[in-house]
Amino acid sequence: MNQMYFKIKHIILFITGVFFILLFIFKFLHEDTENLEENPYGSNLKFPEDVKHATYLLNEAYRKIEALQERIIHLESRIPKTYPDVKFLNYMNRKRVLITGGAGFVGSHLVDKLMLEGHEVIVVDNFFTGRKSNVEHWIGHENFELIHHDIVNPIFIEVDEIYHLASPASPPHYMHNPVKTIKTNTLGTINILGLARRLKAKVLIASTSEVYGDPDIHPQPETYWGHVNPIGPRACYDEGKRVSETLTYAYAKQENMHVRVARIFNTYGPRMHMNDGRVVSNFILQALKDEVITVYGTGDQTRSFQYVSDLVEGLVALMRSNYSQPVNLGNPVEHTINEFATIIKNLVGGNNKIIHVNGVEDDPQRRRPDITRAKVHLNWEPKVILDVGLQKTVEYFRRELKRFRFNPRDNVNKYHSESFK
Numbered sequence: 001m002n003q004m005y006f007k008i009k010h011i012i013l014f015i016t017g018v019f020f021i022l023l024f025i026f027k028f029l030h031e032d033t034e035n036l037e038e039n040p041y042g043s044n045l046k047f048p049e050d051v052k053h054a055t056y057l058l059n060e061a062y063r064k065i066e067a068l069q070e071r072i073i074h075l076e077s078r079i080p081k082t083y084p085d086v087k088f089l090n091y092m093n094r095k096r097v098l099i100t101g102g103a104g105f106v107g108s109h110l111v112d113k114l115m116l117e118g119h120e121v122i123v124v125d126n127f128f129t130g131r132k133s134n135v136e137h138w139i140g141h142e143n144f145e146l147i148h149h150d151i152v153n154p155i156f157i158e159v160d161e162i163y164h165l166a167s168p169a170s171p172p173h174y175m176h177n178p179v180k181t182i183k184t185n186t187l188g189t190i191n192i193l194g195l196a197r198r199l200k201a202k203v204l205i206a207s208t209s210e211v212y213g214d215p216d217i218h219p220q221p222e223t224y225w226g227h228v229n230p231i232g233p234r235a236c237y238d239e240g241k242r243v244s245e246t247l248t249y250a251y252a253k254q255e256n257m258h259v260r261v262a263r264i265f266n267t268y269g270p271r272m273h274m275n276d277g278r279v280v281s282n283f284i285l286q287a288l289k290d291e292v293i294t295v296y297g298t299g300d301q302t303r304s305f306q307y308v309s310d311l312v313e314g315l316v317a318l319m320r321s322n323y324s325q326p327v328n329l330g331n332p333v334e335h336t337i338n339e340f341a342t343i344i345k346n347l348v349g350g351n352n353k354i355i356h357v358n359g360v361e362d363d364p365q366r367r368r369p370d371i372t373r374a375k376v377h378l379n380w381e382p383k384v385i386l387d388v389g390l391q392k393t394v395e396y397f398r399r400e401l402k403r404f405r406f407n408p409r410d411n412v413n414k415y416h417s418e419s420f421k
């Protein structure tokens, strides 16, 4: 009986032992399968695991690309930078020139001209609409300096000449923060005129055709006083620039200063912001992206467009002249916006539909500069015909779109409203 009991006990112990061994093997195998699921390189994975696997591989790829990008940036920073060839000017002829808004569309082209001529250029910009990339080809050059500063606050530097271009210029940009637009064109101009007075520097103020408002004289000569709605949505810019002109002549008279005032008409060209919002960039981008072309209102309103290099020539000629009254700088060839939409559509070669959307409040109905003054006093007139200028601008936007597609993080459509508050 005892022997029997002993045998049964052994059998039970044996079975329990086998059970635990099987349990252990099972657990081991199970853990292994779990590891296998986490292991991306494991094979024979079923559907959810495949997704996991692919996601893992994708993240890995992103991580590696990012690491490589960082490495490229690092390596590029070690390549000695080459600059465009600048002329040598002796100290008698070389000027120290301040350009406010010098990282913007017009400002950066002016920077290029003055740098190539051999002058020393200091750019002050708050980067609301300006971009470092517009002047990056000069960064590090011994004649060039870039200062991040908002001209609403005073600045103290030593210069011989000042081009005061700082201000948003596109309607959606200047309407975005109207109070700031007014401050830039009033306080900003006071700061610049104060600086020019202290330094006895010549100063050029960038004004606009918008001082004529919705004009009832056509074309517009400088003697026309304008037709501006002082409380409308454009007033922050129109009246801001009008006060800017008033300040300029008040300082000139009271402080015996050398001032220049350029009334700039619609200007276009490379380096316009992708998100500029003005008609040239809007129509070109819509045409390139195969979108509908949006004409605001009837499209019967007119504009006259000048290419940016013509404007820059005009600004420099005005600064170097003896003429201190306001001067219109623009191209007198006038088109309706409807015509302009067709010109761009044909130039880009798309099949876009041109549609009419709601008109803009207080949109000036006719605009064309009378440039007699510029011709007589500056010996200046625009040279670049619309087709040629637009072709260059279309090429620029084509490149920008490619750059954006290639690297979405380089999104030039980003609208840094924060920096303008």
Ligand SMILES: O=C(O)[C@H]1O[C@H](OP(=O)(O)OP(=O)(O)OC[C@H]2O[C@@H](n3ccc(=O)[nH]c3=O)[C@H](O)[C@@H]2O)[C@H](O)[C@@H](O)[C@@H]1O
Pocket (backbone or CB within 6 Å): 168, 169, 170, 171, 207, 208, 209, 210, 264, 265, 266, 267, 277, 278, 279, 280, 282, 283, 294, 295, 296, 297, 301, 303, 337, 360, 363, 364
């Ligand atoms: O250059 C000038 O003389 C001044 O005028 C421009 O203002 P604006 O002429 O209204 O510039 P755009 O926004 O380019 O508009 C031109 C015309 O095209 C129209 N438009 C604009 C954009 C668009 O997508 N579709 C469209 O039909 C506007 O309603 C307007 O009639 C700029 O705002 C100012 O910087 C500048 O000082």
